[in-house]
Amino acid sequence: MESVPGINPAVPPTGPGCVECTEAEGWWFHLRRCAECGHIGCCDTSPGQHATAHEQATGHPVIRSYEPGEDWFYSYPQDSAVTGPQLAPPQAHPADQPVPGPAGRVPPDWMSHLH
Numbered sequence: 001m002e003s004v005p006g007i008n009p010a011v012p013p014t015g016p017g018c019v020e021c022t023e024a025e026g027w028w029f030h031l032r033r034c035a036e037c038g039h040i041g042c043c044d045t046s047p048g049q050h051a052t053a054h055e056q057a058t059g060h061p062v063i064r065s066y067e068p069g070e071d072w073f074y075s076y077p078q079d080s081a082v083t084g085p086q087l088a089p090p091q092a093h094p095a096d097q098p099v100p101g102p103a104g105r106v107p108p109d110w111m112s113h114l115h
Contacts, residue, residue, distance in 0.1 A: 004084055006061035006075070007035040012088040013066065017102055018042040020050040027105040029114060031066035031093055034058075035073060035084060040066055040093075046100075047113045052076075067099070068092040 018028045018041050028042035032051035037060060041051030051063055055076050064073045064087060071091065073084040093101070100106045107113065 004035075004062070004082075007073070007084050007087075008037070009085045009087050011036070011038040013038045013090065014040050016040075016093045016097060018046070018048065018050050020053075021046075021048050022102075024048075025105060027100055027102065027107070027110070029100045029110075032063040032074075033066040033087070034060045035062040035064050035087065036060040038088075045114050047115070049115065066092050068095045 013033050015022070018031060019039060021028050021042055026048060028048065029046040030043040032041055032043055034041070034054055039054050041054045042048050044052055054060065055063070061077050062073055062075050062082060062084065064084060065071065073082045075082045100110055
């Protein structure tokens with residue numbers, strides 16, 4: 001398989017949720033996976049916007065959805081969807097993890113916190 005710049009299909013994800021939100025006991029709306037290093041961050045609609053912050057801090061150019069049933073990739077430099085290979089499992093957060101999540105940390109007024 002031809003390698004795609006910014007994508008390392010052998011690297012597993014860092015866990016079931018956003019690294020920074022988990023450390024801060026925060027919450028997220030949707031999750032994104034860095035296709036280069038496996039970092040799980042929250043989407044730009046989430047309060048923390050950690051996936052984009054990770055790209056800005058590292059220069060890792062491609063993310064993949066980390067939502068069950070989604071397999072799209074996005075290139076920050078191209079500002080568009082791109083095609084990518086199958087990544088190391090798991091492909092998404094646990095199916096029983098709620099959206100937004102994680103359970104027990106989402107405020108009742110969560111919609112008012114979205115971007």
